[in-house]
Amino acid sequence: MRRFDIEHTFRFLKQSLGWNAPRLRDPRSADRWSWLVVVAYTQLRLARLLARQVRLPWHRLVEADRMSPARVRRGFRYIRADLPVCVGAPKSCGPGPGRPVGSQNKRPAPRYGVPKKNKTGTRGHPGAKQAG
Structure with missing residues (x-):
């Protein structure tokens, strides 16, 4: 691969697929x-x-095998309509x-008392002993 292709791949992974979007604490989660x-x-x-070309009027028509991943992503939602249904209807169930x-x-x-303001302006629970 050329450097140009590699740089654009990383740019697409970061901007469109959100590679660096989550803030993960665990290295295993990041992996x-x-x-x-x-x-x-x-x-x-x-x-x-399989993807349909969804393009803006100023974009040229491109052969299907030369479509970029960003163009495939735009037309990806239409793939599901063309695929056969492989599962049966879900079973109904009651509560x-x-x-x-x-x-x-x-x-x-557990029930907790409502904190009320004392005459001195400090907060405390009713019935709690005051310091002092």
Whole structure:
């Protein structure tokens, strides 16, 4: 690859696919994110022949095998309409059984007092001892 191609690939990965967008703390997460971006880029390269050309009036018409990943990304949403449906309809289901009738909640939510302003202007809980 030429340097020109490599630089434009990195620019596309950063600007369009968001390679450097997330602020990840763990190196493993950063590695996983890098692999996801590479997979997305590969998917765009492989979908060149399937993607429809969505272009602005001043863009030239390009052969399908020479489309850039950015152009493929613009027409990527139309690929799904052309693909056959591989799954069946989802099964309908009702709501879950929930808690049995007549049973009590084992751990009720803790209740906290409302903080009120004292005469001195400091905040504290009602009934809490004042320092001093």
